[in-house]
Amino acid sequence: MIDFTKRQKEIKNILTKHEPITAEQIAEMLGVSKGTLRSDLAVLVMTGHIEAKPKVGYFLSKDINQTNQHDIWKQTLVKxxxxxxxxxxxxxxxxxxxxxxxxxxxxxxxxxxxxxxxxxxxxxxxxxxxxxxxxxxxxxxxxxxxxxxxxxxxxxxxxxxxxxxxxxxxxxxxxxxxxxxxxxxxxxxxxxxxxxxxxxxxxxxxxxxxxx
The missing domain is CATH 3.10.580.10 (CBS-domain)
Known part of the structure; x- marks a missing residue:
């Protein structure tokens, strides 16, 4: 079980109501800069909980293989x-x-x-x-x-x-x-x-x- 931060949970809640939505729009709703959200969005995508498409934005993952996607990132090494x-x-x-x-x-x-x-x-x-x-x-x-x-x-x-x-x-x-x-x-x-x-x-x- 992944222990998400408060802001990451807020991002998921926003996507539940407003998907698809851009990083700029999410940042505006949370009152932070787009750069501040970069790591949070990366973690959520890596764990398979949200997805992103160019010119579309972020949306909740519909992939039934979220666990597999998470495993891939668990196996990807820094090197x-x-x-x-x-x-x-x-x-x-x-x-x-x-x-x-x-x-x-x-x-x-x-x-x-x-x-x-x-x-x-x-x-x-x-x-x-x-x-x-x-x-x-x-x-x-x-x-x-x-x-x-x-x-x-x-x-x-x-x-x-x-x-x-x-x-x-x-x-x-x-x-x-x-x-x-x-x-x-x-x-x-x-x-x-x-x-x-x-x-x-x-x-x-x-x-x-x-x-x-």
């Missing part, structure tokens, strides 16, 4: 859809980190050491907060503003995409570093990252395959 990690070193300046964010078009940078071991993460919000009203911030190393490793939410390549989606929704993050545990230590080697976009693209690809 199957993960992307390349965008990393910087702890000595990277705030200015260079901002440039990396724009060049790579990401919202979060993963901070690693020379052995590619996880040291922390720094987000667009972190960099914005430190630069506002602080002209000296540009030359500051990111290690002074990053979230350090013990407090970074991570996932391993052999875990499922479903687990990754649940973590993103629960911790309200847009991406997770994909890591490999190093022996018996508390260190992790960064081998990739998984984002909400990765998950949504995988959903679209699966939907395209099933309707082909």
């Amino acid at each position: 199957d859809i993960q992307g390349v990690a965008v990393t910087v070193k702890r000595t990277t300046t705030v200015n260079d980190a901002v440039i990396s964010l724009f060049l790579e078009d990401v919202g979060t940078l993963i901070v690693v050491d020379d052995n590619n071991q996880l040291e922390g993460i720094v987000s667009r919000k972190d960099l914005l907060k430190v630069t506002l009203g602080n002209p000296q911030a540009a030359s500051m190393p990111v290690q002074l503003v990053m979230t350090r490793q013990p407090k970074v939410y991570t996932i391993e390549a052999e875990q499922t995409v479903f687990e990754a989606a649940k973590m993103m929704v629960y911790y309200e993050v847009d991406s997770l570093p994909v890591v490999k545990h190093i022996d018996d230590s508390r260190s992790f080697k960064v081998i990739g990252r998984i984002t909400k976009t990765n998950i949504v693209k995988a959903l679209i690809d699966m939907g395209s395959t099933s309707t082909a």
Whole structure:
């Protein structure tokens, strides 16, 4: 039995009364942004409780094989859809980190050491907060503003995409570093990252395959 969040239950209730309906319309009814709903909609589609069609919108699933669809996502691993990690070193300046964010078009940078071991993460919000009203911030190393490793939410390549989606929704993050545990230590080697976009693209690809 899946324990849906309050917002996910509200989405299902809306679809019961108003299907088909677009993500924009659902967001307006709930008083949130479309981006905020992305992970919730992904979880509901992955579990087979709702479906989506381009130019139509979202609607409750009529598929009697919901359980099978859920099982597919339970078996899809992070390593199957993960992307390349965008990393910087702890000595990277705030200015260079901002440039990396724009060049790579990401919202979060993963901070690693020379052995590619996880040291922390720094987000667009972190960099914005430190630069506002602080002209000296540009030359500051990111290690002074990053979230350090013990407090970074991570996932391993052999875990499922479903687990990754649940973590993103629960911790309200847009991406997770994909890591490999190093022996018996508390260190992790960064081998990739998984984002909400990765998950949504995988959903679209699966939907395209099933309707082909």
